Amino acid sequence: MTGHAQVLDHPLIQHKLTLLRRKETSTTSFRRLLTEVGTLMAYEVTRDMPMHDVEIETPLETMTGRLIDGKKLVFVPILRAGMGLLDGFLSVVPGARVGHIGLYRDPKTLVAVEYYFKMPSGMRERDAIVLDPMLATGHSAVAAVERLKEARPRSIRFVCLVSCPEGIATFSQAHPDVPIYTAAIDRELNDHAYILPGLGDAGDRIFGTK
Numbered sequence: 001m002t003g004h005a006q007v008l009d010h011p012l013i014q015h016k017l018t019l020l021r022r023k024e025t026s027t028t029s030f031r032r033l034l035t036e037v038g039t040l041m042a043y044e045v046t047r048d049m050p051m052h053d054v055e056i057e058t059p060l061e062t063m064t065g066r067l068i069d070g071k072k073l074v075f076v077p078i079l080r081a082g083m084g085l086l087d088g089f090l091s092v093v094p095g096a097r098v099g100h101i102g103l104y105r106d107p108k109t110l111v112a113v114e115y116y117f118k119m120p121s122g123m124r125e126r127d128a129i130v131l132d133p134m135l136a137t138g139h140s141a142v143a144a145v146e147r148l149k150e151a152r153p154r155s156i157r158f159v160c161l162v163s164c165p166e167g168i169a170t171f172s173q174a175h176p177d178v179p180i181y182t183a184a185i186d187r188e189l190n191d192h193a194y195i196l197p198g199l200g201d202a203g204d205r206i207f208g209t210k
């Protein structure tokens, strides 16, 4: 743990992150690797999920097994880059629900403006996992979680691939109750709010829009 952020340092996650950072990694590979890393991160982030006992019959006898309730989980990608992690998360918990939050930054005021918000019903019984590959200034993550809290989910976790000290500080100050899971805490933000060394613009790299 680094303060509020837990670094997921599994070798497979770190290996794939290094491949994602390389500037020569193609859009096709970037997308595939991000899905793979999403799968591995989902595995770590759901480690302490609540379980319930169920009575089952094996071919030999009756026993009490344990199950998670995947339907209680809601994955919430922040559009658009958060979509890059979604398939990986769904491959681990296929029954999870998905909510979407769309935000853009007003170029004049720099305030995050919501353009889309859609959650499944029954949010009060659900555990939400917010997905965004990059925690840079933290402004859109703070705004997204603020909005999500209005739906009153049972719990919220925030997952990003790459973070930086500035983003973690801003996010933790606004939402001390929301743990951050990240694969890396990079050095700093540059003047254009890109993370250094980072991996560039995650959305452009996923969707090939550069």
Ligand code: URA
Binding pocket: 081, 134, 136, 193, 194, 195, 196, 198, 199, 200, 201, 202, 203
């Ligand atoms: N968003 C990105 O996609 N990359 C960064 O480095 C910062 C914000």
